[in-house]
Amino acid sequence: MAKLSLTSTLRMPSGYEIPVLGYGVYQTPANVAAEVVGHALEVGYRHVDSAVAYRNEAPSAEGIKNSGIPREQIFFTTKIPPKDMNYENAKKHVDNSLEATGFDYVDLYLLHSPYGGKTNRIGAWKALVEGVEAGKIRSIGVSNYGVHHLDELEEYIKSTGEKEGKGKGGILSVNQVELHPWLARKDIVDWCNKRGVILEAYSPIVRATKAEDPLLLPLAKKHNKTTSQILLRWSLQMVSSFFQSTKAQTHTCVGLCTTAEIGNEVTHRGERTTLRLRAFH
Numbered sequence: 001m002a003k004l005s006l007t008s009t010l011r012m013p014s015g016y017e018i019p020v021l022g023y024g025v026y027q028t029p030a031n032v033a034a035e036v037v038g039h040a041l042e043v044g045y046r047h048v049d050s051a052v053a054y055r056n057e058a059p060s061a062e063g064i065k066n067s068g069i070p071r072e073q074i075f076f077t078t079k080i081p082p083k084d085m086n087y088e089n090a091k092k093h094v095d096n097s098l099e100a101t102g103f104d105y106v107d108l109y110l111l112h113s114p115y116g117g118k119t120n121r122i123g124a125w126k127a128l129v130e131g132v133e134a135g136k137i138r139s140i141g142v143s144n145y146g147v148h149h150l151d152e153l154e155e156y157i158k159s160t161g162e163k164e165g166k167g168k169g170g171i172l173s174v175n176q177v178e179l180h181p182w183l184a185r186k187d188i189v190d191w192c193n194k195r196g197v198i199l200e201a202y203s204p205i206v207r208a209t210k211a212e213d214p215l216l217l218p219l220a221k222k223h224n225k226t227t228s229q230i231l232l233r234w235s236l237q238m239v240s241s242f243f244q245s246t247k248a249q250t251h252t253c254v255g256l257c258t259t260a261e262i263g264n265e266v267t268h269r270g271e272r273t274t275l276r277l278r279a280f281h
């Protein structure tokens, strides 16, 4: 694995680049989101993960605009809310997001969760595909999709491409799922890796619940890192991209710290399959 930094990127199936490290604003109150996002950008993050359901698209965008960093250097993600998973509502959300943020385009628009049944899931996806065709979105993807949901979408993309022309069913660029050593989701990881779909790991530090974990503490001590840094490194070595959120500003620099090597030890056995950190140089 090449040396990573906050600005390292990966190429998505859409052809656009995505920064491997993201800054999540889940549970970031709207009244502080602009400031918190501004701070994350100041530290070096270039990827902000919001969602309609987080109710902070507008202030997050404000933080981005206030930073003075050119829009094209920042990657902004938002998501169709689970309760609005159907074609009509998804169409409206795409336009609302542009209006709320004042952006000309969204870098990545995801379906937040596979709710609503097959027809509505495919309908919401169709709305995202049309958003791409209209230049309102650059790349599209899903979140919380298990293998059967991914298979369903792949089948739609394939059959639509055959009927209407290549690419007409859209291009799946990302699946964003909860992923850490206690929830390693090998089936989903394998599905995405096989197809080059970027896997984004959310809750990478297990919502700060494993800080004193006996499996992590010896590793943290050995490498002179915090347990959070060990977990973030695990994410970076396991998957393509991840998110870390912080309501306060104190932890923002952790991503930078984790660019140091931490070795190749076993991190955890929570999912029965033992996972090893690959050696990192």
Ligand SMILES: NC(=O)c1ccc[n+]([C@@H]2O[C@H](COP(=O)([O-])OP(=O)(O)OC[C@H]3O[C@@H](n4cnc5c(N)ncnc54)[C@H](OP(=O)(O)O)[C@@H]3O)[C@@H](O)[C@H]2O)c1
Pocket: 023, 024, 025, 026, 027, 049, 050, 112, 143, 144, 176, 177, 201, 202, 203, 204, 205, 206, 207, 208, 228, 229, 243, 244, 245, 246, 247, 248, 249, 250, 251, 254
């Ligand atoms: N697609 C989805 O359905 C979905 C679901 C959940 C999350 N996500 C995305 O993933 C992001 C992160 O997920 P998450 O917030 O659930 O979990 P997380 O990143 O694993 O944990 C966040 C918690 O960890 C704390 N923290 C952050 N950095 C730390 C550090 N270096 N040391 C110690 N504690 C630290 C934060 O505390 P402070 O608040 O004190 O900073 C916060 O309480 C979200 O913001 C969102 O963008 C997506």
